[in-house]
Amino acid sequence: xxxxxxxxxxxxxxxxxxxxxxxxxxxxxxxxxxxxxxxxxxxxxxxxxxxxxxxxxxxxxxxxxxxxxxxxxxxxxxxxxxxxxxxxxxxxxxxxxxxxxxxxxxxxxxxxxxxxxxxxxxxxxxxxxxxxxxxxxxxxxxxxxxxxxxxxxxxxxxxxxxxxxxxxxxxxxxxxxxxxxxxxxxxxxxxxxxxxxxxxxxxxxxxxxx
Amino acid sequence: xxxxxxxxxxxxxxxxxxxxxxxxxxxxxxxxxxxxxxxxxxxxxxxxxxxxxxxxxxxxxxxxxxxxxxxxxxxxxxxxxxxxxxxxxxxxxxxxxxxxxxxxxxxxxxxxxxxxxxxxxxxxxxxxxxxxxxxxxxxxxxxxxxxxxxxxxxxxxxxxxxxxxxxxxxxxxxxxxxxxxxxxxxxxxxxxxxxxxxxxxxxxxxxxxx
DNA sequence: GTCTATACACCGATAGAC
DNA sequence: GTCTATCGGTGTATAGAC
Numbered sequence: 001x002x003x004x005x006x007x008x009x010x011x012x013x014x015x016x017x018x019x020x021x022x023x024x025x026x027x028x029x030x031x032x033x034x035x036x037x038x039x040x041x042x043x044x045x046x047x048x049x050x051x052x053x054x055x056x057x058x059x060x061x062x063x064x065x066x067x068x069x070x071x072x073x074x075x076x077x078x079x080x081x082x083x084x085x086x087x088x089x090x091x092x093x094x095x096x097x098x099x100x101x102x103x104x105x106x107x108x109x110x111x112x113x114x115x116x117x118x119x120x121x122x123x124x125x126x127x128x129x130x131x132x133x134x135x136x137x138x139x140x141x142x143x144x145x146x147x148x149x150x151x152x153x154x155x156x157x158x159x160x161x162x163x164x165x166x167x168x169x170x171x172x173x174x175x176x177x178x179x180x181x182x183x184x185x186x187x188x189x190x191x192x193x194x195x196x197x198x199x200x201x202x203x204x205x206x207x208x209x210x
Numbered sequence: 211x212x213x214x215x216x217x218x219x220x221x222x223x224x225x226x227x228x229x230x231x232x233x234x235x236x237x238x239x240x241x242x243x244x245x246x247x248x249x250x251x252x253x254x255x256x257x258x259x260x261x262x263x264x265x266x267x268x269x270x271x272x273x274x275x276x277x278x279x280x281x282x283x284x285x286x287x288x289x290x291x292x293x294x295x296x297x298x299x300x301x302x303x304x305x306x307x308x309x310x311x312x313x314x315x316x317x318x319x320x321x322x323x324x325x326x327x328x329x330x331x332x333x334x335x336x337x338x339x340x341x342x343x344x345x346x347x348x349x350x351x352x353x354x355x356x357x358x359x360x361x362x363x364x365x366x367x368x369x370x371x372x373x374x375x376x377x378x379x380x381x382x383x384x385x386x387x388x389x390x391x392x393x394x395x396x397x398x399x400x401x402x403x404x405x406x407x408x409x410x411x412x413x414x415x416x417x418x419x420x
Numbered sequence: 421g422t423c424t425a426t427a428c429a430c431c432g433a434t435a436g437a438c
Numbered sequence: 439g440t441c442t443a444t445c446g447g448t449g450t451a452t453a454g455a456c
Contacts, residue, residue, distance in 0.1 A: 049425080181363075192403060265440070270431095
């Protein structure tokens, strides 16, 4: 038996190695694409042979799973930080909230693909890794409810709208800012429909920003 | 040299074999998933060995490319047929047009993944296969312009909105009809924002269909 | 426990006989 | 055109060194 300090040190070291592997996986995904990730490449980057990774992860998908959980946890943290500094005007708050998600998804393509799409053929996130994702979604729903939008359908439409703009960005204008510029207009459109008050005395805009 | 009739017969036979291969690929994609397609399985289904497929397609991605082109061509035909029977009211026409695309995308998951998403790691459609897709999009843009919507940005938002609902359907309610029910509400939302006249004397709905 | 060496089954793709 | 044989590459399993 090991005494407690040794057990802690070993556990720490194990966790550090896992983090190192996940970090290497992210680096390769950003350089070559999420699906191009191979165990041999990941192993080489941390100074191992491919089979050695199985001492730390049960499978390749388990690495994807750790990446998935990490990404959603980071987004959850960023959202919690954001919520402390939201404008009190409902429409402005909705815009900032939506832009936060949009920016996060647009900032890192492989991360967005892993978090929000199903581009890895066999991969499905574990319940533990999925947990922060459902927390974020439930929290967003609650926040929208607090703005006075009681319909779950209207919330679903907002999610679809922002998600659709993100997809269009990555498909048609990656690295550009065309769809970022459409985001406010799109959320205004939604806010008008669900009855959120206008941001300023002027009537809701019919065109994009002048 | 062959005389013309023989050349035609051979070309016909070649084309028939290609169609047979593509059809087998669709069948496997529907049964096992688009990404799970293997050359050995496709070949077995048409009574061949895998390498023989290379007599008809230059690569596995060339088969995906043929499927891509076929899917978009079929959609283009279905849209042309639809346009003969659109209601003359702008908002009703927009709804029917949008629902047509939504239904087509929801009806066949692997087809939608191939047409509108990038789920096959190395695959990019050839210009020839992509041509019907751009024709469909340009035609849709022209139709929306004819409804009186002159802003390209508003058209882009409509596309993102419908595409987002399709993605949400496949992710959260495959086989269900929740997002199909949200479609009219979403398009109404967009139609209100771009200034399309209401469908009936009643004011634009605030809630989903009563 | 951690890592390596080896091996297996499967993949897309190619070469060459028929 | 279709075949067999084979290549390099993949994820993964396992035996065994340390």
